Amino acid sequence: MASVGKIARRTFLIGAAAIAGGVAVGYYYYRKPFANPLEAGLGKGEATFNPYVKIGADSAITIVAPRAEMGQGVSTTLAAMVAEELDVSLDQVKVEHGPASYAYYNSGIMEDGGPFAFFDESATAEAVRSGLLVVGKLLALQGTGGSSSTRDGFDKMRQAGAAARQMLIAAAAQSLGVAAGELETLNGSILHKASGKSVTYGDVAATAAANAPPAEVRLKDKADWKLLGKPQKRVDMLAKVTGAPIFGIDVRLPDMLYGTVKMSPRFWAKPVAADFSKAEKMPGVVKIVPIETNYGQGFGIIAENTWAAFKAAEAIEAKWADPDYPLDSAAIDGVLKRALGEKGSALRDDGDVDTAFADAPRERIVEAGYAVPYLAHTTMEPMNATAQLKDGVLDIWCGNQAPTILRQLCANQLGIEQDKITVHTTFLGGGFGRRIEMDYALYAAQIAKETGGRPIKVTWTREEDTRHDAYRPAAVGKFQARLGDDGLPIALDIKLASPSVIAGVLRRLFPSVSPIGPDKTIVDGAFDQPYTIPNYRVSGNAAPVSIPAGFWRSVGASINGFFHEGFMDEIAVAGKIDPVELRKKLMADYPAALKVVEKVAEMANWGEALPPGKAKGIAFSLSFGSWVAEVVQVADTPNGIRIEKMWIAADVGTALDPDIIKAQLTSAAIYGLSAAMSQEITFADGAVEQSNFHDFDAMRIFQCPEFEVAVLENFHKMGGVGEIGTPPAAPALANAIFALTGKRIRSLPLSKEVTFA
Known part of the structure; x- marks a missing residue:
């Protein structure tokens, strides 16, 4: 079996041949x-x-x-x-x-990687999907x-x-x-x-x-199904509620050492000077070693216990070189805006947008700019891995989302063959895309070279975790619509810019592979939505900022869901059309979308007369093959805005376990609401400013709304579940706040403009 890196390069190079069905490349490997x-x-x-x-x-x-x-x-x-x-x-x-x-x-992770909306079932789109399934098998x-x-x-x-x-x-x-x-x-x-x-x-x-x-x-x-399609008792629940040692951070091995890392606070920057004298003298400290991987440079601390390693990391005095990206958030924002002003790659270009706007009366034009910040994953279990390198054989224990990639990168890091590595995948105390990255495993493997064959558990502090993530990138968008005499849009022009997630991931996981073509994640959640508008263009540009950007729950749809659905609400207001009615009119060609909007509106009793100080907002998103509509109800209280209730309707095609689907929809919505309310990662002097939950907090239990969830099975293809509740959450909340206060908030977090109770 060729290495993933080699196959990936070959596959990207032959492109169309692979899409055609794998005949020109590795057909034997595909069938075998x-x-x-x-x-x-x-x-x-x-x-x-x-x-x-x-x-x-x-x-x-x-x-x-x-x-x-x-x-x-x-x-x-x-x-x-x-x-x-x-x-x-x-x-x-x-x-x-x-x-x-x-x-x-x-291979399913690749299937919808082409530049087509999920509902596009043209011969070309289906051929590309079939080809990408072949590519998925080849990449393995x-x-x-x-x-x-x-x-x-x-x-x-x-x-x-x-x-x-x-x-x-x-x-x-x-x-x-x-x-x-x-x-x-x-x-x-x-x-x-x-x-x-x-x-x-x-x-x-x-x-x-x-x-x-x-x-x-x-x-x-x-x-004839007895299990599928019905709620099942979770097979992982007993271990979790009884506190069984199932997570990576629980690993205990005989004669184990403990460690942590202190990586450069400026991504990719090398240490200019370092003083270990204080750290090396501290009780329990065994050794301090250099770390250099695809993720950057820093130091590993080997100690007899985790606390000693943490304290020694604090005692290291180091100076770091300048980064190759702007030093602060304001300068980064400037790069994003410049990228937005350049001509981008259009993944949707229906009709003739330029002509549609050429003679538009000013009063028929709706314009807005949107922005979102960088976001961390902040999993409840901080990054960790336990590694033992003995007699040229590596065993590594950790929660991870990609065991074969982990094995390959550790082999490359240590200079050993992959068959000398055993990956023990534990349960994950949160993933959300963070644990498809491999920094925690690479650091542990490299430090294990210095322990004389003893196993070592490397645990990150929360601060190290927050400040060394692969973040959801910051993004900006420029939106313009032309309304017809009936208030409906006849033209929509969307321009988006953010750092490339795909380019960032390739740099870290497969540095020998260069990205080819535009990054679809920049426009996901905007170009592929089931709205019929005669003239409809969505284009995106990759902004040249090298701060690590990675997969964050729902990826590009988490950004563009907020942008697209916020602007749809603005179109509804400008056209004097009810937001639900606007969506229903524009979605008439897509029954699955129409039915989830109708269902959530029915659930929420949309259009009812609410008492003063209460309002509702709606948003929709098609992502990962599932159609999701959400309504949020908010109330004005003496302590700020209270999120009272959220209704969710989702069509997943085939519901294999309705209770798990409902739990995931709720979880993803809370994740999205948390980000919308208060989360942002900012930069000063080239480093992340936030460090822990006190300045990067999540929604608390007392802030959590009541949820009502409906799972539909109307569409003929199965959709995903884990991420689909996130994209509509932020725009539904922002649209509800506008309905309540008249304040249109076009950037996140919302707490910069309003207070939440």
């Missing part, structure tokens, strides 16, 4: 199945049928759900896919993450992100369960001397009702696994 990684670690009496299923002679069933469990419930839903077809209940199985392996590649990235886990796993994991079940039935038929068609399965047993004979899965597992898998796999009809 990956080896089953479970075969190497089977226990006594245990058999494996494919990379997702192990069954012991005692009928113990293990299902591998190879996506990061970070609270979103993915381990439950993926396991339910296998269990459904295996005809067992979830309480009969053990669920594991599984090893780092190409067999667990996620085992990653969790893009709200893609259930979409990617829906076929392959059900097929894994169904194939295992068919193999077990075939083996049972041979054992019992009956025809396979006369056998039934139930809760881990195979029954022959005519004779009353039966065997357990464990009785025939070894024989079944030794046979070839079936040429044709038969999946259950949706009408």
Whole structure:
């Protein structure tokens, strides 16, 4: 298997050939199945049928759900896919993450990476999607992100369960001397009702696994589902509520050392001078070592306990070189605005926008500028990793969203082969895109070179975490609409600018790969929305700011959801049209969008007469294949604006676990509301100014609104879940504040303009 970096470069270079179906590049690799990684670690009496299923002679069933469990419930839903077809209940199985392996590649994360809206089902769009699925197989990235886990796993994991079940039935038929068609399965047993004979899965597992898998796999009809489509008890919940040591920060190993890092506060800047004398004399400090990776430079502290490492890091006195980006937020904003003024790449260009505006009366023009700041992820579990390098072999324990990338980068960092590295993926105490980055793992691996074979757990302080993130980038937008005589827009021109997330990620993860073409994440959530406007242009520019930008929950849609839906509200006001009615008129060609707007309006009793001091706002966003509308109700109180209630309607196509979907919609909305209310990352002297929750806070429990959530299944394709509730949250809140106060707020956080109770 070629390295990911080499495949990525080759794939980008041949571009159109890969899109055409993989004939020109690696077709053999595309068709060839990956080896089953479970075969190497089977226990006594245990058999494996494919990379997702192990069954012991005692009928113990293990299902591998190879996506990061970070609270979103993915381990439950993926396991339910296998269990459904295996005809067992979830309480009969053990669920594991599984090893780092190409067999667990996620091609779904690539499928909608082309410049097409989700609802675009033209021959060209579908050809590109098919080609990107091929690219996904060639890249073989085992990653969790893009709200893609259930979409990617829906076929392959059900097929894994169904194939295992068919193999077990075939083996049972041979054992019992009956025809396979006369056998039934139930809760881990195979029954022959005519004779009353039966065997357990464990009785025939070894024989079944030794046979070839079936040429044709038969999946259950949706009408026959017992688990899928219904709420399931979370398989991760017992460990979490009982405080089991399941997170990376819980790892304990014999003879373990402890450490932390002190990285340059100016990204990419090298140390000019450093004084370790105070730190090295502190009790419990073992050694201070240099760190240099794709993420920058700094120092690692090795100590006998974490507190000693933290105090020694504080005692290091260092001076750092100047960064290659502007030193403060005002200067960064200037770069963004200059980029906004340049001609951008248009990913949507319907009609003739320039002509539509050429003769527009001034009173028919609506214009506005929008802006959002940098944002940190601030996961509740700070970054950490435990590493042991002994006899040229690395074991590393951490929560991560991309085990194969972690393995490859650690191999590159240490100069060893990937087969000498074992990645132990723990549960994640929050991810949101932060743990697809690999800095915490690389630092631990490099520090482990200096411990003489002893394991070391490297834990970041909250301050180090907040100030060394891969941030959601700051962004600016310029919006212009021309209204017709009926108040509806006949032309819309959107210009967007932000630093490139894709270029930033490639610099850190695959520095040998250069990005090709425009970064779609800059315009996601704006160019791909289901609004019919005759003349509609959306263009974007990458602003040259090298502060690390990364994947943050819902990525570009989190930015452009606020921009686009805030401006849609402005169009409604200028055109004297109710905001819900405006959306319904413009979405008439897209029934899925129309139905979620109608549903959320019905839920919220939109249009009712509210008492003085209360108001509602609405917003919509299509992201990651799901259609979501949200309404927020706010109230004016003596202590400030109180967010009273939020209604959410989401069409996910196929709802595999309604309760998990509702929980994720609520979670994502709270994440979006938190950012909208008070969060921002600012810069001074080249460094991040915020450091902890006191100056980068999240919504508190007493501020949280009541939620009412409806899950719809109207669209014919399955959508994602984990991120989709975030994009509409900020604009719904801002639009409600306008309805309440008459104040149109076009930049975040909103707390700069209003006070929240």
